[in-house]
Amino acid sequence: MQKLSNDIVVILGASVFFLLITLFIVVLLMAYKRRDYKHLKEKRLLEEDFNSQLLRSQIEVQEQTFSQIGKELHDNVGQLLSTSRMLIGLAERSLQTPPDTLLTANATIGKAITELRSLSKSLDKDWLSQxxxxxxxxxxxxxxxxxxxxxxxxxxxxxxxxxxxxxxxxxxxxxxxxxxxxxxxxxxxxxxxxxxxxxxxxxxxxxxxxxxxxxxxxxxxxxxxxxxxxxxxxxxxxxxxxxxxxxxxxxxxxxxxxxx
The missing domain is CATH 3.30.565.10 (Histidine kinase-like ATPase, C-terminal domain)
Structure with a gap:
């Protein structure tokens, strides 16, 4: 009887020992998984932040480029078109009966100037906020x-x-x-x-x-x-x-x- 009790105690002790070992291994695995997940999350956040910074930098460069193009269109090309329209207007006034082609050319350049102003405005870096x-x-x-x-x-x-x-x-x-x-x-x-x-x-x-x-x-x-x-x-x-x-x-x- 004493031997049976000792065997039960040994078995219970071994069971508890293996249970504790199993729990310890499970806890270690969970801690590893949690650390691994945290690492992956931090890595993903870093990648997202990098991509965000890269995209922001690209947008800033594009904004600067577009703003410069818009300024060139407005100041240079727009000025040339305005000068051309003014000269056509002078030619119209010098003729008693201006031909329809001249009138059409004047109207077309006027429309081109309007479209150009609209385009140059859309390329301005403040366009989005407005x-x-x-x-x-x-x-x-x-x-x-x-x-x-x-x-x-x-x-x-x-x-x-x-x-x-x-x-x-x-x-x-x-x-x-x-x-x-x-x-x-x-x-x-x-x-x-x-x-x-x-x-x-x-x-x-x-x-x-x-x-x-x-x-x-x-x-x-x-x-x-x-x-x-x-x-x-x-x-x-x-x-x-x-x-x-x-x-x-x-x-x-x-x-x-x-x-x-």
Whole structure:
């Protein structure tokens, strides 16, 4: 009986010993895994920080380059065009009946000067902070209507309340939707609607074209729009039929101005 008790004690002692060894090994493995995870996390953060710093540096260099190009366009090319227009104007006034070609040339250079000023302004490094979504969309609508083949219309039922950094991304989404309609829908009318849906901004780009007739056209540009909408924390979906296509974008917006 005494021998049996001793055997039980030995077995229990051995079991406890092996259990402690097992727990110790498990704790070591968990500590290693935790340290390994921390190391990988720190490495990923360092890589992200490096990529972020690299991207920021690239953007700064691009901003400086674009700013210089914009200044050159405005100061040099713009001045040359203005001088040319002035000379054409002098020629017009010296003629009793200026030919239509001269009048057309004057008008064309005037339009070129306007476009050049707009371009040089967009290349300025302060352009992003001053970006206005609706103003740029109005200019986009004017460009579409200038061709006289398609009628584009902007309907603003509620102005979106977004910082300029988000406005420019939203502008590219809408611009992509308009370009898709121009290229693939065979439409005659494009309507852009702005609504407020609760605390969100809802934008619809609708055309009266023939819709997406095949999968290839259906996918063109939509991935870019989906990706950019996701960056804004919003959603996007489209409906297409033989009567036309509607793309609906819903973006969360800041409503600080509504609270004042």
């Amino acid at each position: 970006f206005n979504l609706l103003d740029n969309l109005k200019a986009e609508v004017l460009r579409v209507n200038a061709g006289n083949a398609i009628s584009a219309n902007l309907h603003i039922h509620a102005e979106p309340v977004l910082p300029s950094s988000k406005q420019i991304i939203l502008f590219r989404i809408i611009q992509e939707a308009v370009q898709n309609a121009l290229k693939h829908s065979n439409c005659k009318v494009i309507d852009i609607y702005f609504y407020r849906k609760g605390t969100d901004a809802e934008i619809t780009v609708a055309d009266n074209g023939t819709g997406f007739q095949n999968k290839e056209n259906k996918g063109m540009g939509l991935k870019n729009m989906q990706y950019r909408t996701k960056l804004l924390g919003g959603t996007i979906h489209h409906e297409s039929s033989i009567k036309g296509t509607s793309i609906v974008i819903v973006i969360p917006q800041t409503l600080e101005t509504d609270e004042n």
